[in-house]
Amino acid sequence: MTDHPITPGASLAWVAGSDAPEKTVLNLGFMALTDSASLIVAATQGFVEKYGLTLNLRRQTSWATLCEKLLNGELDAAQALYGQVYSIHLGLGGRAREMAILMNLCQNGQTINLSEPLKRAGVTSSEALSARVRQNGAKLTFAQTFPTGTHAMWLNYWLASQGIHPLQDVNTVVVPPSQMLAHLKAGRIDGFCAGDPWGALAVQQEQGFTLATSQMIWPDHPEKVLAVTAAFAEQYPNTSRALTMAVLEASRFIEQSEANQRSTAQLISAPPYVDAPLSAIEPRLLGQYQDGLGHAWQDPHSLRFFADGQVNLPYLSDGLWFMTQFRRWGLLREDPDYLAIAYQVQRLDHYREAASALDIAVPASPLRSSTLLDGSHWDGSDPAGYARSFALHSLSDSPQPCAL
Known part of the structure; x- marks a missing residue:
């Protein structure tokens, strides 16, 4: 140092x-x-x-x-x-x-990464992902790191902003961050949201690509x-x-x-x-x-x-x-x-x-x-009104706070 x-x-x-x-x-x-x-x-x-x-x-x-x-x-x-x-x-x-x-x-500093098989299939944009989700067939499976954690909320928010219902249109599982690459490589998941270095390492090892960063969802x-x-x-x-x-x-x-x-x-x-x-x-x-799709940038x-x-x-x-997001998603x-x-x-x-x-x-x-x-x-002045500005959902079972 x-x-x-x-x-x-x-x-x-x-x-x-x-x-x-x-x-x-x-x-x-x-x-x-x-x-x-x-x-x-x-x-x-x-x-x-x-x-x-x-x-x-x-x-x-x-x-x-x-x-x-x-x-x-x-x-x-x-x-x-x-x-x-x-x-x-x-x-x-x-x-x-x-x-x-x-x-x-x-x-x-968090990222949403998709798998190499999706890349080879041309699913390299949010529009292509939405189209793939609308197709009949097996649901895609995405991983996040904790049921009520930041990555679950970023993934939910980003999917919903692309017209993909995170509770109905895809499957989600919980995977510890350092295990994301192993699950991606084995084909057990189609994408994940986690902190670096695991998103960067997926790109470096050609196991996946970065489709979105969390700062694209909410700067700072x-x-x-x-x-x-x-x-x-x-x-x-x-x-x-x-x-x-x-x-x-x-x-x-x-x-x-x-x-x-x-x-x-x-x-x-x-x-x-x-x-x-x-x-x-x-x-x-x-x-x-670098996103693994040929794009490089200095992120502000x-x-x-x-x-x-x-x-x-x-x-x-x-x-x-x-x-407000717990309220939005029925937690x-x-x-x-x-x-x-x-x-x-x-x-x-x-x-x-x-x-x-x-x-x-x-x-x-x-x-x-x-x-x-x-x-x-979002400015925190009316959290109840902000939560209600989204469609409110329900889950059959609330997650255990220390589960998984």
Whole structure:
């Protein structure tokens, strides 16, 4: 890694007083994904030690396993999917457990990939995919990574925007991200939505091609978060704040220069972390995309971890959006008290304290405005009305929050 300046004065004074971490050794869960970078950098490059913490990185094999270990206390904190945190808090299909989001870790950077057999059949555009779905015959099967996670919501939203009903016109299955390529190669799935490097690696190995990116669906959308149980946040408030500060500093470091981005890609490609070729990690981390169809571009909304603090505030509107999609797809039978729940989960005061201590600008409003692929406008002001602006569906069985 490129050397980074650590100026100990303020942080060491902070941890030496009454705000010292109550718990100093933490088990931190993460997945083998490019967007785990800020956690890996924080844990291995000197960012946590100055806050009196030691992080034991614990790579998980699936989002379900990560979820279970976070709830049973084997993990103290974890990289998590936005929708996963809210489904646990809401008790979708199981006992509700109060959760806390300490900060947003990243935006953008997920992809929808289709298989080489579909490519050979000429299904290389959304129009061709829609035509293929309308044909009689076996349904196509798409994989996502967790029943209520971000990838399920991006896949559902994108398919619906193309006139494909994600609950009726295709089959969907849950596959851990690192297993997507094996399933694609074996012909068990026709496409998937997941984070990199697995989409990039599918292109590189000629096992598939990228038909859409998640930032095409929603530029600068929320993605992974730093999550703990509410009980942990309340029992260890200083620890939670110290962890947030360390990860914030690591996030800022990654984006300070292209050299730092490249060294970060080199670090996380190693076997203990993402364990994937650097060539599948570095280009898209730098915003350099190839889709496997002969197109290459510099993406203006590629994976980002900091953006002068614009990424990291746990915006209320981000949490609200996932609940509107749960309502849209029948995972919630009635409208919840959207805003009250978002205030419970999104630890805004906690984040503001951490960011202010680091002189990181905090966006003035916890609501942000966006326009999505289908032209729908989202600003968090009327979540119930927004949910009803889509056709509301129902499912026979709600997913278990830690199932699969």
